[in-house]
Amino acid sequence: MRRSIATVCVSGTLDDKLTAAAAAGFDGIELFENDLVVSPWSPAEIRARCADLGLSIDLYQPFRDFEAVPPARLEANLRRAAHKFDVMAALGTDTMLVCSSVSPDARDDDGLAAEQLSRLADRAADRGIRIAYEALAWGRHVSTWDHAWRIVRAADHPALGLCLDSFHILSRDVSPDGIAAVTPGKIFFVQLADAPHLRMDVLQWSRHHRLFPGQGAFDLPGLITTIHAAGYDGPLSLEVFNDVFRQSDPARTAVDAMRSLIALEDRAGLRPLPPAPALRGHAFTEFAVDGGTGPQLREALRGLGFAHTGQHRTKPVELWEQSACRVVLNSAVTRPGAAISAIAVSTDDPAAALRRAEALRAPVHVSAHGPREVSLASITAPDGTDVFLTGPSPDWRADFLPTGEPAAGESAGGLIATDHIGLTQPFDHFDEAGLFYHSVLGLDRLATEEFAAPFGLMRSRALATAGREVRLALTVALLRRGEWAPGVPEPQHVAFSTPDILASAARVPRRLAIPDNYYADLAARFGLPGDVVEPLRRHGILYDRDAHGGELLHFYTPVHGGRVFFEIVERRGGYDACGEANAPVRMAAHRHLRLSGR
Amino acid sequence: MRRSIATVCVSGTLDDKLTAAAAAGFDGIELFENDLVVSPWSPAEIRARCADLGLSIDLYQPFRDFEAVPPARLEANLRRAAHKFDVMAALGTDTMLVCSSVSPDARDDDGLAAEQLSRLADRAADRGIRIAYEALAWGRHVSTWDHAWRIVRAADHPALGLCLDSFHILSRDVSPDGIAAVTPGKIFFVQLADAPHLRMDVLQWSRHHRLFPGQGAFDLPGLITTIHAAGYDGPLSLEVFNDVFRQSDPARTAVDAMRSLIALEDRAGLRPLPPAPALRGHAFTEFAVDGGTGPQLREALRGLGFAHTGQHRTKPVELWEQSACRVVLNSAVTRPGAAISAIAVSTDDPAAALRRAEALRAPVHVSAHGPREVSLASITAPDGTDVFLTGPSPDWRADFLPTGEPAAGESAGGLIATDHIGLTQPFDHFDEAGLFYHSVLGLDRLATEEFAAPFGLMRSRALATAGREVRLALTVALLRRGEWAPGVPEPQHVAFSTPDILASAARVPRRLAIPDNYYADLAARFGLPGDVVEPLRRHGILYDRDAHGGELLHFYTPVHGGRVFFEIVERRGGYDACGEANAPVRMAAHRHLRLSGR
CATH class of the missing domain: 3.20.20.150 (Divalent-metal-dependent TIM barrel enzymes)
Incomplete structure (x- = not known):
């Protein structure tokens, strides 16, 4: 047809x-x-x-x-x-x-x-x-x-x-x-x-x-x-x-x-495509940094308990690790500031996934690489983020020479894996992005939420694999931002999971401060007893509960390099969202932190 | 209360x-x-x-x-x-x-x-x-x-x-x-x-x-x-x-x-304000121009049949006239490009109007002026345009020394008065502008229209005095424009009225070209005979007819200085709108003219 x-x-x-x-x-x-x-x-x-x-x-x-x-x-x-x-x-x-x-x-x-x-x-x-x-x-x-x-x-x-x-x-x-x-x-x-x-x-x-x-x-x-x-x-x-x-x-x-x-x-079965890839998990997340923001990100990763384990053979690119959490800092990109430049997900058959992507008119690139470097292909998402597809084993790490620093284990920050990645989408391309991740990468689209943030209404949509090995949280302003837009411009973040949020919070020194008013309301809203709320308040941990009793406990770092931050999450009882209910609190807290000059 | x-x-x-x-x-x-x-x-x-x-x-x-x-x-x-x-x-x-x-x-x-x-x-x-x-x-x-x-x-x-x-x-x-x-x-x-x-x-x-x-x-x-x-x-x-x-x-x-x-x-009669002013008509419209755009506007005004009749006593400000149409070119403003910087309307009691404006928290300014200059007070509208209030007689013209050039009469371009002024509003302030002109200046709000323009949906609202002595047409994009916005940025225009559109078109050399397809459709849509459509087509005159049989015939000039243009209108049989139905045609024609490099 x-x-x-x-x-x-x-x-x-x-x-x-x-x-x-x-x-x-x-x-x-x-x-x-x-x-x-x-x-x-x-x-x-x-x-x-x-x-x-x-x-x-x-x-x-x-x-x-x-x-x-x-x-x-x-x-x-x-x-x-x-x-x-x-x-x-x-x-x-x-x-x-x-x-x-x-x-x-x-x-x-x-x-x-x-x-x-x-x-x-x-x-x-x-x-x-x-x-x-x-x-x-x-x-x-x-x-x-x-x-x-x-x-x-x-x-x-x-x-x-x-x-x-x-x-x-x-x-x-x-x-x-x-x-x-x-x-x-x-x-x-x-x-x-x-x-x-x-x-x-x-x-x-x-x-x-x-x-x-x-x-x-x-x-x-x-x-x-x-x-x-x-x-x-x-x-x-x-x-x-x-x-x-x-x-x-x-x-x-x-x-x-x-x-x-x-x-x-x-x-509809009219013209079948190669099947959608079965994604196994987040392999790594790459941040583009410059001379000013690189040191900020390094300090932030140290604070979260990451170790600088590898240095790229030929490029100014660093590998940071903690258990299965992996972050790459790339100074070879020439744009100013800091941004999530790529996400990498693992799948059994990257080549088949790329054929599907090409059939779906997604821009596919095979990175230029030197001798002994692993070839990684990427697909450019609608917001410009590159999505790398790696095989099931992390052979891409062969591109990095060990620094000698031992990989930080769970005891460092208690972080065990990448839970989700939060990406603000360009206003014109929110629906395009949802279709891209669904059709090209086979992610399921979870509910779309609207919430009132301090500087305007926001819309968010989470996408994830059926087994939740890979999750993305896409957000966009309900109306394109205008001249008065004092929030963090186009924020991006990576959320890491922990089995013990209190232990992780105790180990991470720079956490975003959350107002006491939030905890007073939390106690009233969920009927939480004081001995539950008090440790949350002390550590700046946010809380959400879904209709099935699933719970999310999470805290944030300050914003680094003007745009990016980290989140630590503990999911309990099958909580499946990304804590969107607390996003306005986080956004206001980031704003207050910036106004206070810290 | x-x-x-x-x-x-x-x-x-x-x-x-x-x-x-x-x-x-x-x-x-x-x-x-x-x-x-x-x-x-x-x-x-x-x-x-x-x-x-x-x-x-x-x-x-x-x-x-x-x-x-x-x-x-x-x-x-x-x-x-x-x-x-x-x-x-x-x-x-x-x-x-x-x-x-x-x-x-x-x-x-x-x-x-x-x-x-x-x-x-x-x-x-x-x-x-x-x-x-x-x-x-x-x-x-x-x-x-x-x-x-x-x-x-x-x-x-x-x-x-x-x-x-x-x-x-x-x-x-x-x-x-x-x-x-x-x-x-x-x-x-x-x-x-x-x-x-x-x-x-x-x-x-x-x-x-x-x-x-x-x-x-x-x-x-x-x-x-x-x-x-x-x-x-x-x-x-x-x-x-x-x-x-x-x-x-x-x-x-x-x-x-x-x-x-x-x-x-x-x-509601709870706290009465000074009454809204009875506006008598458009006194003049002021364009801010710079060294590059001033000559373009002068040439355009000559082309429309205006004469440069006055030069301000102390400032680089020129008065151009044709019958009751008056345009002021102001080179004293230091912003680049060309823009409508002020509109002036006449009323019997400017001082009372200013008291009302102040009571309504509108920004009121009294212009600095030199000896022998007439003091004119202005109110700044939400889009930054200054609204001058003049008395019923044009005594503000005493600020201008005659150039010796005689004022152009109707025979020049056939233009007799200012019909309306079209102002694109900043996205955040469209509803504010409607309330401003209604409450401060007493203009009635006519219907709000939505139309599909080549680069996105638009909303327009006309405001006018009961007797239509003063009309404004405010427009805004339905969604704030993004990076892909090839149209004229924030266009503004002044429309002058003529009793004989064909005669005026014959006298005005630089008219915006309108596609033949428009006229083929016009004939089919309104059932207009060929001898009516043909002269319109030849002169690039647009046509609209309202539900009561009222007709608008109008043509446009090219865009001058990147942002401003003129319109000539003939209203017949009580046509009361501002030709919004033809706005997409005008916008596409301006775009094609720019693409053709003319």
Whole structure:
């Protein structure tokens, strides 16, 4: 099946949109009328440009409110349509979308709708054009796919068929199962969009909050399977109205769109991908540091009980270890400050994982390396972080010559493994990142949370392997930060796990101070006795409890190098989140620490 | 009545919030529990800080889901409350808010709710504290103010009364009229928020989209009048949950909040302000230019038929005129580029208008001026534009020495007056700007429109005098622009009116080119005959028609100095908008012109 994208999905001029769609590998486009109207290219020039780029124009959406109108209005509408048929002839496209009418003038009369659509199909057929009729979820009288199908069936015209739009189908409580029984050949076009479940007016939901497949809550693989069973083999076309995608870099957005479609085809069994990798755990986390922030990170790692065990054979790169916790400090990167530049996860078959990543249009790099160095391939995530894939054994450590310093064991800081990595995402790429980690690395998406932080609302989403060997916590501001943004800019952190938070806290000297008010509230909120709360208060340990009685005890370090910090966590009783409930407390405490100049 | 603001209304640490509230002139605050919990100050320290700032703590909101619970839960809740009474004693505040329960455990039993609230009030009274019970619009069993009142009346406890929140009242279809009959003294607290009408889940509406009074669609003056009639004389307290305000500069937001309350008190007749000025028209528009952009603007004005008629006596400031259209080019401002630095409107009594502006906490400046110069006072709008108020006669022109060049009359470009001024607003201050122009200058707010522009969704709002002597068109991106933002940054323009758009177009050489596709669509969309469309196409004139048959014909110039442009408009048949429907066409055309390097 061909892959198509509506021009409304991405930002820019028509040229920006076509260039982006072609570069991302789409076969065709749906042309939105507004994109044509504002373009300096004539329809013939647009056709030529698309041909140059290898794009077909699969659908044109020129107007609304056609059917079930009084006779005088019908004549005007047919005249309008004739104008648009001329445009379509020049564009070289043969399918026109007609959405069910939202006009207050439209009559609730299926027979009239069928008759008028049939007349339109007559005129269309004369021009070699087909009419694809689609039920808008907020159509005045026709708002479900099966109602549209009854009208198309009644009209019984070879040039009139259905356009099925997943949003309009799955946003309603009408089962799509009956689609499998639609007469073969009568589905003319399929438009795909995902969406989160939102309790709001369906039109606003549709116009602002659609997402690419796999980014929302709809069962699109199920729908595609049903449509495929009905014999449809036309284009699968993305039609996503999203406020963020409308203003983000179209080249990036088009790749995200293509990835969503490839992943959907895999899940629906249409074009299988190499399987998602089984991730075994966090291998290491790499920080890029400079001359100023390197010493800060080294001091912080020492304070956490890490030892500097290895020095890279050829590069200014250090390995720090404590039990299975491993951090790499890389001074070879030339950007200022400190940042998490890479995460490394282990898997049985890195090569297969890379093939899947490449198939999903993820940027894959094989690092330049010297003699005796292990080749590590990486995939660049949407926020620019490199994801290295290592084999099950840590043979990448052969790149590091031992410093002679013994690896710190559990007794050092009591830290045993990397629990999760927290990464602030660029505003434009939060949904892209969720799909990236889910489709490319096979991480499950856990719940999305919203919370009120001191400087604005935040959204967070955790992703993890089924066995929780690898966890990521992605966060983003609900609105893009503006000029007044006094918090830590784009914070990042690594959380290490301990079996004994009190023992670890006692060994780690520089912990983030948490206000006494927090502990007074904690006692009242959870009914915790004083002898439980007091040690937490003394050590600055935060606490959360989930609905099943699972508990998280965790503390933080100050911010190092302006952006990064560490967290130590103890999970009890199957607590599965990342302590998002305490994020505002941590953020305020980091702010107060900075204001106090320490 | 005292003026109070909930800490949740503004961004920042508790210190940021208190400082902002005090600087804006509030008498007191409502303390949100989260702001206390994350604060490094003890409750006693918070009390002392508030006292230093002259702020009382009028309300504390410590917890939820109190009433109508099983007995064991009640005991736990009372213990929780005892903790919070301790905090309140240390804070020195005597009113605790209890919202109606949203817990699935809550019983639908008014008698039980009344009994349990009565027990809480007993405990509270022992500590000198009152309980203000409030119906949340999404409360599980109690969701209207009158239901809460029945429970409070049934409890009949001196320490139990009502908290009335305008959002929870006006977002429901329950009339607030009965509030006037509430027993005097039983309204303990009043919280105020406005909101736009939105068709969405009421909880999400409340948590994200509240606005300050006068920025939304609610009849707050009517509600305040009713509450006042019930004998309430406690604080009027703003409680506004808004995604933008939560992340914008708290000092600015607090002033906006204070202005909203002052304007509301005026409208409700509680504290009258000097009346809003009757604006007579646009006197002039001032552009700040530099060495590079000054020549561009001069050339553009010549092209439009303006004459350089006056030179300022002491400053590098030029006056350009054509009929009643007046533009001032100011090279004395030291910022680079070109921008609309000031607009000037005429009114009968500028001094009274300035007194109103000052009362509404608007920044008022009296310009430094030399001998023989006319003193002009200005008010700085939220986007930084200065609004000069001139008297009815243009005596400010005495500041300019004639150049000898005769003023261009209508025959020059055919332009007769300033029709409107278009100003892109800073993202954080769009609602503030609407309230500013409405309350300070008395402009009516016309409809807010949303439209899809090439680089993202936009929102626009026109404001105008009743007689349309003065019009402003404010626009803002629906989401703050990110890194990929190829459009004109923060565009601004002045629109001049002509009685004959075709004649003006023929006289103005540099008009923005509009694509032929636009005219093909125009013919189809409005059913316009070819002999009407063809002259429009030839001259690049855009067209819009409203629901009443009113028509707008308008064309644009290219962008000058990277940011500013001019528009020429002819209104026919009472067309009252500002051509927003064509804004995407204009934006794309400006983009294409820039890409073509012209």
